[in-house]
Amino acid sequence: MSERDITTWKIIEEELGRPSIFRSRESLAPEYVPDTLPHREDELRQLAAAFKHLVINPGSFSQRILITGKVGTGKTVTARVFGRDFTRLARRKGFDIRYIHVNCHRNRTLHNVVSEMAKQLGLSIPLRGLSVKEIYDAILGFLEDNDVYAIVTLDEFHYFASIVGSDNVYFLVRTYDDSHYAVKRLNFIFISLDASSLNLLDPVTESYLLRNMIVLKPYTSRQLYDILKYRAKHAFYENVVDEDALKFIAEYEGVDTGGSGNARHALEILMLAGEAAENEGRGRITLEHVRAAIMKTSREIIDISDAILYSPLHELIVLLSIVRLLRRTGKPYVKIGDVEREYNIVCESLGLQPRRHTQVYEYVMNLKKAGIINARTSGKGQRGRTTLISIHYGPLDLLEKHVEDLISRRLGVVSP
Ligand SMILES: Nc1ncnc2c1ncn2[C@@H]1O[C@H](COP(=O)(O)OP(=O)(O)O)[C@@H](O)[C@H]1O
Ligand SMILES: [Mg+2]
Structure with a gap:
C-alpha cells in the first residue's frame, strides 16, 4: 500500500x-408519518366522530369530509x-376498513385517480x-365481495377539481346516487x-361539505415549538438541539410572530440546520446553523439587500450595531438600550x-416596518418594558459584511 492509499483509507475511516x-x-x-400529532387532537377527534358509523352502523351512508388549510398546516399528515x-x-x-390516500398532483385525471x-x-x-x-x-x-369498507383521501383536491372539471368530480362525489349497492362502502376525505x-x-x-369542513389553522409559534421538539426528539440524539434553537425556528415561522x-418550513429549517452542524463535524446545532438554514430556505437576505440599499447612513449604522451585538452575545434578542450604546461606539x-x-x-x-429586523416589546416578567430586537435570517457574518460595505460606500471609503 502506498502512502497515499493509507491517508485516503484514514480519511474514509475517520468519516465513517x-x-x-x-x-x-x-x-x-x-x-414521514409520525406517531402522534401535537395540536391536532381536536381535528383527529372530529374525523373520528365523522367516520364513527363505520364501526357502529357500517354501510348506512357514505361520509364525505372536507379538510382545508394553508400549506404546511398538516392536512396531509392529519x-x-x-x-x-x-x-x-x-x-x-x-372490521376490515382500508385507508387509501391519493395525491391528485400525481394522479391528474379521473382515470389515474381511480386506478x-x-x-x-x-x-x-x-x-x-x-x-x-x-x-x-x-x-x-371488490368491496362488496370481500366485505371491506374504505376511506379514500383525495389530497390536493382543489388541483383535481380545477383541471378535471365538474363532471369528473361528480363521478366520485355521487358514487352512490344511482348505484344499486344498498351498502355504502366508500367514504371520502377531500x-x-x-x-x-x-x-x-x-x-x-x-353546503353538505361546508358543514363537514375541518379547517386547519396555521400554527402559532408555541404550537410549532411543541411540534419541533417532538420531531427533533426522534430525529436527533440527546442534547444536539437546545430549546433556544427550537424556539428560534418556532418564532420565525409562527403565524402569531x-x-x-x-x-413543513419549520421542519425543513431544522433539517438543514442539522445538516450544517453535521457537515462542520459539530455535535450541537447553534443559532447560527439555524440562521444559515433559514437563509437557504428563503430569499430574505436578497430581499433585504434591496430594502437597505437606500437606507440613510445612520439607519445602516443602527442595523450594523444590532448585527454585531447579536453575533457577539449569541442570543436570539438584543435590547434596544444595548443597541444604542453599541451605536454610539x-x-x-x-x-x-x-x-x-x-x-x-x-x-x-423603520427597519422593522421594512421587514429587516423583528422588534417587539418585552412582555411581563421582564423588569421594565423594553424593545427586543432580533434578526431571523443570516448568516450574520455575511449580513455584517454587507452592511459594512454599504456604510463604507456611503462614507466614500473604499473597503479593504
Ligand atoms: N401537528 C403536527 N405534529 C407533527 N408534525 C406535523 C404536524 N403538523 C404538520 N407536521 C409535519 O409538517 C409537515 C407538513 O405537514 P403536511 O401534512 O404535509 O401539510 P399540508 O398537507 O397541510 O401542506 C409534514 O412533515 C408533517 O409531518
Ligand atoms: Mg399536503
Missing part, C-alpha cells in the same frame, strides 16, 4: 467512524395519521385498457387549500456625531 448527530434523518422527511390509526383500531374490533384507488386496494385485475367506469365498478364489486374548489358542485353537495405557520469609531435617542428609536421602527 464519526458519530452522527442524527438518530433518524428520515423522520424529518416531509412524507388525514394519514387518522387513516392509519382508525383502520388499526377498527381491525381490532373485527390508484384500485391499486392501493390490491385489486388483482389488469387495469390497462379499462374505462373509468369499469375500474370503479370493479372497486365497488383535502383542499380552501373551500373555493367547491364552486364546481351543486348547492346541496356544497410574523411567519406563515407552516410546519460605532459612530465614535467612524468619527461621526451620534443621533439622539428618539431618532435611533425611529430607525429601529
Whole structure:
C-alpha cells in the first residue's frame, strides 16, 4: 500500500467512524408519518366522530369530509395519521376498513385517480385498457365481495377539481346516487387549500361539505415549538438541539410572530440546520446553523439587500450595531438600550456625531416596518418594558459584511 492509499483509507475511516448527530434523518422527511400529532387532537377527534358509523352502523351512508388549510398546516399528515390509526383500531374490533390516500398532483385525471384507488386496494385485475367506469365498478364489486369498507383521501383536491372539471368530480362525489349497492362502502376525505374548489358542485353537495369542513389553522409559534421538539426528539440524539434553537425556528415561522405557520418550513429549517452542524463535524446545532438554514430556505437576505440599499447612513449604522451585538452575545434578542450604546461606539469609531435617542428609536421602527429586523416589546416578567430586537435570517457574518460595505460606500471609503 502506498502512502497515499493509507491517508485516503484514514480519511474514509475517520468519516465513517464519526458519530452522527442524527438518530433518524428520515423522520424529518416531509412524507414521514409520525406517531402522534401535537395540536391536532381536536381535528383527529372530529374525523373520528365523522367516520364513527363505520364501526357502529357500517354501510348506512357514505361520509364525505372536507379538510382545508394553508400549506404546511398538516392536512396531509392529519388525514394519514387518522387513516392509519382508525383502520388499526377498527381491525381490532373485527372490521376490515382500508385507508387509501391519493395525491391528485400525481394522479391528474379521473382515470389515474381511480386506478390508484384500485391499486392501493390490491385489486388483482389488469387495469390497462379499462374505462373509468369499469375500474370503479370493479372497486365497488371488490368491496362488496370481500366485505371491506374504505376511506379514500383525495389530497390536493382543489388541483383535481380545477383541471378535471365538474363532471369528473361528480363521478366520485355521487358514487352512490344511482348505484344499486344498498351498502355504502366508500367514504371520502377531500383535502383542499380552501373551500373555493367547491364552486364546481351543486348547492346541496356544497353546503353538505361546508358543514363537514375541518379547517386547519396555521400554527402559532408555541404550537410549532411543541411540534419541533417532538420531531427533533426522534430525529436527533440527546442534547444536539437546545430549546433556544427550537424556539428560534418556532418564532420565525409562527403565524402569531410574523411567519406563515407552516410546519413543513419549520421542519425543513431544522433539517438543514442539522445538516450544517453535521457537515462542520459539530455535535450541537447553534443559532447560527439555524440562521444559515433559514437563509437557504428563503430569499430574505436578497430581499433585504434591496430594502437597505437606500437606507440613510445612520439607519445602516443602527442595523450594523444590532448585527454585531447579536453575533457577539449569541442570543436570539438584543435590547434596544444595548443597541444604542453599541451605536454610539460605532459612530465614535467612524468619527461621526451620534443621533439622539428618539431618532435611533425611529430607525429601529423603520427597519422593522421594512421587514429587516423583528422588534417587539418585552412582555411581563421582564423588569421594565423594553424593545427586543432580533434578526431571523443570516448568516450574520455575511449580513455584517454587507452592511459594512454599504456604510463604507456611503462614507466614500473604499473597503479593504
Ligand atoms: N401537528 C403536527 N405534529 C407533527 N408534525 C406535523 C404536524 N403538523 C404538520 N407536521 C409535519 O409538517 C409537515 C407538513 O405537514 P403536511 O401534512 O404535509 O401539510 P399540508 O398537507 O397541510 O401542506 C409534514 O412533515 C408533517 O409531518
Ligand atoms: Mg399536503
